[in-house]
Amino acid sequence: MDREELKKIIYELVEKSMGKKLYKPGDLFKKLEKEHGVSKAEAKAALRELMDAGTLIYSYKGGSYVEIPPKE
Amino acid sequence: MPQKHPTPLIDELEKGAFPSFVKEIKRAAESSNVQDNNYAQDLLGQLELSYKEKKTHWKHGGIVGVRGYGSGVIGRYSDIPDQFPGVAHFHTIRVNQPGGFFYTTEALREICDIWDKYGSGLTNMHGSTGDIILLGTKTDNLEPVFAELSSRGWDLGGSGSAVRTPSCCVGPARCEWACYDTLELTYQITQRFQDELHRPMFPYKFKFKMAGCAVDCIASIARADMSIIGTWKGNIQIDQDEVRNYAKNGMDIQAEIVDMCPTGCMSWDGNELKINDEDCNRCMHCIAKMTKALRQGEEKGATILLGSKAPIVTGALMSWVIVPFIKLEPPYEELFDLVERIWEFWDEHGKNRERVGELIERMGFPVFLKETGIEPHPAMVKEPRRDPFFFWSEEDVEK
Known part of the structure; x- marks a missing residue:
């Protein structure tokens, strides 16, 4: 899958789950593999780009999760 | 700057025989080197209130x-935060420490100068995992302090x-008992798993600790998910003249060495020390007591153990042998491959x-062995009366 398309899917997954479910990176990788046939390595690379760009961030809430940065 | 908050309760903690963290916080609160003394000032105030x-x-x-x-x-x-604005944010930064905790005084000054500039000036050297812990800064300072640390070759933990x-x-930098190069392996693991170190992707934390021998100065067996502990193959090398010298100089070899051997594999007749190496579990007690007389066997490597932790969810666990002996030499691909298979299973x-x-x-050792492709070995028996490889089915129990 194209990297940009994959990044969009990851972002949308996180965005749609806001307020309902927090995704751990591992949960995202499993979901992407199951639903889109994306390998873990591809998913990791895409998530890393999203993190490096600040589009998504890590949070710690009794474990590490992926979230959209708060709007301030 | 004079102390902002009276602290009669925590002042008591300065009166004992041991070094006091209260004294150090007060020093940071008054230090002219620390750019913002409000961290330590308000830390004292909030701490006093917590004690009250x-x-x-x-x-x-x-x-x-x-x-x-x-x-x-x-x-x-x-x-x-309204009462103690200086500690409204009081974030901790973990900095990756050098292997073996070796520093130059220049490096220590550099870290402290950076922290005096951006943080409270308070540190923990070191945290329980080993990192340099820089205690207390605000959110706005995180990127600048990271940039400054990075520019000088430091990285976060x-x-x-x-x-x-x-x-x-x-390890071998200062210790003759190191059975492998713990410093090199620590460096290589840190480099290899940068992504896993900086980008959380596991169900929970995973700790590596490398000990050069079973004396285990880093306490890996009790607190690392993967404990890599140096060991050897072959017989303990004995210098009988030196053994007799120890006896002559007052050591009670029977009481201090033979009777303390956990497997009872030694004997002493007043003239010669004998070791049945087949029964030795390489605990290092005798070697550590008689450094001149006993040396490890010549073929050196490590035992890999898995699974220890300090208690949080289900109580303390000690590590479990998964690889009885491995030669640990660069490029360590065999070890890295094993680690990745274990992570796959855990993930x-x-x-x-x-x-x-x-x-x-929870899942059982046989499932773990099967899914990770690790060959069963008798050394994996953690407790002699609990065979990890054998399970009775309900039908068997009924018979």
């Missing part, structure tokens, strides 16, 4: 960090559901906040 009310005023976690990293910063906030900063004993089955040792206990 017998409850914490800290909140942990949340969304803090530096861009791209999910590890290395632990968010901490005061729940009464691990936190959250990630590989935690690998740590090791002093697939682990629940949130479940350490790998807890997962193995």
Whole structure:
């Protein structure tokens, strides 16, 4: 899958789950593999780009999760 | 700057025989080297209040960090920021320590100068995982302090559901008992698993600790998910003349060595020390007591153990042997491959906040061995009366 398309899917997954479910990176990788046939390595690379760009961030809430940065 | 808050309760902690953290906080509160003394000033105030009310005023976690990293910063906030604005944010930064904790004084000054500029001036040297812990800064300072640390060759350590900063004993740099190069392996693990260290992707934390021998100065067997402990093959080398010298100089070899051997594999007739090496479990007690007389066997390597942790969810666990002996030499591909297979298993089955040792206990050792492709070995028997490879089915029990 194209990297940009994959990044969009990851972002949308996180965005749609806001307020309902927090995704751990591992949960995202499993979901992407199951639903889109994306390998873990591809998913990791895409998530890393999203993190490096600040589009998504890590949070710690009794474990590490992926979230959209708060709007301030 | 004079002390802002009276602290009669925590002042008591300065009166004991031991070094006092209260004294150090007061020094930071008054130090002209620290750019912002309000951190330490208000820390004293909030601490005093906590002692008075017998409850914490800290909140942990949340969304803090530096861009791209999910590890290395632990968010901490005061729940009464109006009363103590200096500690409204009091985040901790973990900095990856050098292997074996070797520093030049220049490096230590550099770290302290950076922290005096951006933080409270307070540090923990070192945290329980091994990192250099820089205590207390505000969110706005995180990126600048990270940039300054990075520009001087430092990097952040691990936190959250990630590989935690690998740590090791002093190894061959200072110790003749190191059975492999703990410093080199720690460096190589740190480099190899950068992504896993900085970007949390596991069910929970994963710690590596490298000990050069079974004396285990880094306490890996009790607190590392993967303990890599130096050992040897072959017979303990004995210099009988030196053994007799120890006896002549007052050592009670029967009581201090032979009777202390956990496997009872030694005997002493007053002239000669005998060791049945087949029964030796390589605990290092005798070698550590008679350094001139006994030496490890010549073929050296390490035992890999898995699964220890300090208690959080289901209580303390000690590490479990998974590889009885491995030659540990660069490029360590055999070890890295094993680590990745273990992570796959953990990733697939682990629940949130479940350490790998807890997962193995939950699913059973045979499942772990099967899924990771590790060959069973008698040395994996953790407790002699509990065979990990054999299970009775309900039908068998009925018979």
